[in-house]
Amino acid sequence: MSDLKTQSLKRPRRAAYVLPSLFTAGNIFLGFLAILRTIQAAMIYATRPEAGAEQFAFAAKVIGFSVLLDGLDGRVARMTNTTSAFGAELDSLADVISFGIAPAVLAYFWGVQFVEPTAAPIAFDQIQDIGKLVAFLFLLCGAARLARFNVQKNPQPKNPGRPDRKYFVGLAIPSGAGMIAAVVYFNNGFPITFWPYSFLWLALTGMLSFLMVSTWRYYSFKDLNLLRPRSPLTVILLGALIFLIFYFSQPVLLIMATSYALSGVIIRIAGIVRRFRPGRPAQPEHQVG
Numbered sequence: 001m002s003d004l005k006t007q008s009l010k011r012p013r014r015a016a017y018v019l020p021s022l023f024t025a026g027n028i029f030l031g032f033l034a035i036l037r038t039i040q041a042a043m044i045y046a047t048r049p050e051a052g053a054e055q056f057a058f059a060a061k062v063i064g065f066s067v068l069l070d071g072l073d074g075r076v077a078r079m080t081n082t083t084s085a086f087g088a089e090l091d092s093l094a095d096v097i098s099f100g101i102a103p104a105v106l107a108y109f110w111g112v113q114f115v116e117p118t119a120a121p122i123a124f125d126q127i128q129d130i131g132k133l134v135a136f137l138f139l140l141c142g143a144a145r146l147a148r149f150n151v152q153k154n155p156q157p158k159n160p161g162r163p164d165r166k167y168f169v170g171l172a173i174p175s176g177a178g179m180i181a182a183v184v185y186f187n188n189g190f191p192i193t194f195w196p197y198s199f200l201w202l203a204l205t206g207m208l209s210f211l212m213v214s215t216w217r218y219y220s221f222k223d224l225n226l227l228r229p230r231s232p233l234t235v236i237l238l239g240a241l242i243f244l245i246f247y248f249s250q251p252v253l254l255i256m257a258t259s260y261a262l263s264g265v266i267i268r269i270a271g272i273v274r275r276f277r278p279g280r281p282a283q284p285e286h287q288v289g
Contacts, residue, residue, distance in 0.1 A: 019076055019077075019080060019082065020073045020074070020076045020077035020080070020082055020083075021073075021086075021087055021090060023069050023072050023073035024069075024090050024094045025094075026069050027066050027069045027070055027073065027091075027094045027095075027098050028093075028094045028097055028098065030063070030065055030066040030069065030098060031063070031066055031094065031097040031098030031099070031101065031102045032102075033059075033062050034059040034060075034062040034063050034066070034098070034103075034106065035059075035097075035101060035102050035105055037055045037056075037059040037062065038055070038105050038106045038109055038110070039105070039109070040055050041053070041054075041055030041056045041059065041109065041110075041189070042109040042113055045114060045191065046114075049190070052191075053188060053189035053190040054189055056106070056109075056110050056184055056189035056191060057184065057185055057188055057189030058189070059102070059106055059181075059184070060106065060180075060181040060182070060184035060185040061181070061185060062102075063098065063099070063106070063177055063178070063180070063181040064178060064181050064182070064185070064253065066098040066099065066174075066177075067174045067175075067178045067181075070091070070094070070095065070098070070099070070174050071174075073087075073091060074091070088150070089150075092146045092149075092150055095142075095173055095174065096142070096143055096146060098174075098177070099142060099173040099174050099176065099177035100138075100139045100142040100143055100146075100173065100177075101139060102177070103138065103176070103177040103180040103181065104135040104138045104139040105135070106181070106184060107131075107134075107135050107138060107180050107201070108131050108132060108134075108135040109191070110184050110189075110191045110192065111131065111191065111192050111201035111202065111205070112128055112131030112132075112135075112192075112198055112202070113128070113131075113191065114191040114192065114193050115127055115192060115193055115195050115198045116193050116194070127195065127198065131202060134202045134205050134206050134209070135205065137205075137206065137209045138176070138205050138206075138208065140209075141209040141210070141212045141213045142173040142176060142177075142209075142212055144212075145170055145171075145172070145173050145212040146173060148170075148213075152169075166219075166220045167218060168217075168218040168219075168220045169215050169217070169218075170214045170216060170264075171208065171211035171212045171214070171216075171218055171261060171264060172212075172218065172220075173212055175218070175257070175260055175261060176208040176209075176211070176212050176261075178257050179204075179257040179258065179261050180205065180208070181257075182253045182254045182256075182257040182258075183201075183254065185249075185250055185253065185254075186250045186251065186253075188250075208261065211261065211264060214264070216264040216265070216267065216268045217264060217267055217268070218260070218263065218264045219263065
């Protein structure tokens, strides 16, 4: 009888399963809102540049909040022991909207739509076509990244890391979307009008697309448990980070997004360099997708 009581106490109530899905529903809503605000910004920028830029910046901030919610829903599900196949599938569909469609639309309208056609060495229609292709590739690679994450149980990167840490194989789609949002937010939402900057923007978007479908190692932070006791130094650093984000959000968020996106590239390059040096053989590790 006591064992049955213990099991009943450990088993979460049915209402608890709704809590992670609420975060996922909020993620979907924010992605939908980002798409609407991006389209609205593109419609009004020609006549009211300040208002249009404000809408672009708002869409970027909304995507940033989506990244936060995406990190919370999984943690809440694990903390409350309410993980389910339905929640995992719903989360993937939400990611396609918030981190695939929304940033792809933002990347195109913000980085291509308002390029001055007379200053470009090629036709303006060609620039737009290239922009549409790159934005679509970002969406396609993000969807492929999510599909690979769902079907592979223990994917292995080309450059295995420490066996006591968990890694993503390829850049996670929220990080790619966060990078696009951080650049737009850093520029206060004012779109690109100079064609060389537009090509650099498309190169960045294409690079993010490649990183998402790559097999390069990225630290996942999923083995970081904030509920465990921490040293005073950790608390100080965390407090300083919150302070910097609150008062200097634009440069700090851009630095954070850029550093994480480059971390996989740097680790990959370092792994290639180590091949030319004698060292210990790589050991298998636990991966999270």
